[in-house]
Amino acid sequence: MGAALTLACALEVEERAARKGGARAARVGLAxxxxxxxxxxxxxxxxxxxxxxxxxxxxxxxxxxxGEDGGVLWAGEPLVVPGARPGVLCSASRVVDRPEExxxxxxxxxxxxxxxxxxxxxxxxxLTGAVRAISDDASQPLGRLARAAxxxxxxxxxxxxxxxxxxxxxxLRSARAARRGIAALERAAAALAGGAV
Numbered sequence: 001m002g003a004a005l006t007l008a009c010a011l012e013v014e015e016r017a018a019r020k021g022g023a024r025a026a027r028v029g030l031a032x033x034x035x036x037x038x039x040x041x042x043x044x045x046x047x048x049x050x051x052x053x054x055x056x057x058x059x060x061x062x063x064x065x066x067g068e069d070g071g072v073l074w075a076g077e078p079l080v081v082p083g084a085r086p087g088v089l090c091s092a093s094r095v096v097d098r099p100e101e102x103x104x105x106x107x108x109x110x111x112x113x114x115x116x117x118x119x120x121x122x123x124x125x126x127l128t129g130a131v132r133a134i135s136d137d138a139s140q141p142l143g144r145l146a147r148a149a150x151x152x153x154x155x156x157x158x159x160x161x162x163x164x165x166x167x168x169x170x171x172l173r174s175a176r177a178a179r180r181g182i183a184a185l186e187r188a189a190a191a192l193a194g195g196a197v
Contacts, residue, residue, distance in 0.1 A: 005128060006037050007044035007189060010117045011153045014045035017182050021189025029152045031093075032120035040128045042079060042192065043121045046181045047089065047113040047132035048096060048142075050106035054113060054134045057180035059084035059188055062130035065118045066090050070109040074122040079129035081191045087112040089130050091119035097141045106138075131188050135181035136174060143167045145174045 007025040009015040010032070018025035025044070026037045047060065054060070061078035063086050078086045090111035096102055105114060113132055121127050136142055144163040150156045163171040 005040050005042055005192065007131075007192065008032065008036050008041045008117070008121055009045045009153070010115075011045060011149055012155065013182060014185060015153070017185040018044055018189040021186045021191075022193035023189040024193075025189070027153045028117060028121070030116055030149060031151075032117045033151055034153075036121060036124055036126075039126065041121055041124060041126050042128055043089075043115070043118040043130035043132070044189070044192075045115065045117065045132060045185065046135035046178065047115040048102065048136045049112070049134045049138045050090065050096075050102045050114055051112045052138050054085070055137055056134050056177035057184045058134040059184050060087050060089060060113045060132045060134070061085070062087070062089040062118070062132070064088045065122055065127075065130060066109045066111055067119060068092050068105065068109065073119050074127050074130075076129060079131055079192060081131055081188045084131060084188065085112070089118055089132060090114045091122070092116060095142070095146045097143070097146050099139050099141065102138050131192065133181040133184035133188065135178045137177070140173065140177075141170075142174050143170045145171045
């Protein structure tokens with residue numbers, strides 16, 4: 001029997017959702033700056049939508065992972081998660097927040113969603129796939145709340161407070177959307193844990 005699949009998560013909240021779903025999980029930080037664990041990995045966590053049909057709480061299971069130039073970083077069979085849409089995932093070097101940037105990235109790469117970690121995880125040679133829950137739609141920027149995570153994936157509480165103080169309506173909308181994404185991650189983790197045991 002092979003080694004158990006580990007869901008590699010950038011954020012503390014994603015890691016908690018994966019564990020709550022019963023999966024083996026490890027936090028790798030933003031852009032996967034922390035060393036990933038040994039064995040097979042799945043890139044797992046929240047992502048931004050690049051296309052209008054993906055709404056917060058939608059799940060995407062990657063058929064390919066591409067860079068910002070459209071170059072293929074990983075390709076394979078999508079991980080099986082009920083209700084997840086198979087699609088191309090773009091791994092970017094920074095948060096892509098403005099709607100016009102998202103639209104251009106989708107047109108250039110063919111991707112439906114964007115994250116920050118999958119490229120680094122693909123470089124390990126141990127990536128078996130990626131499952132991402134949409135936390136923000138293609139037309140609504142996160143604004144200051146996009147800075148609410150520290151590089152190691154913990155919450156940057158000062159940024160959260162400042163986001164709600166300076167952009168209350170946008171921040172509240174983004175937080176509600178992220179909650180839908182986290183709930184979807186818990187369901188996805190449960191499906192993956194059931195398949196990996």
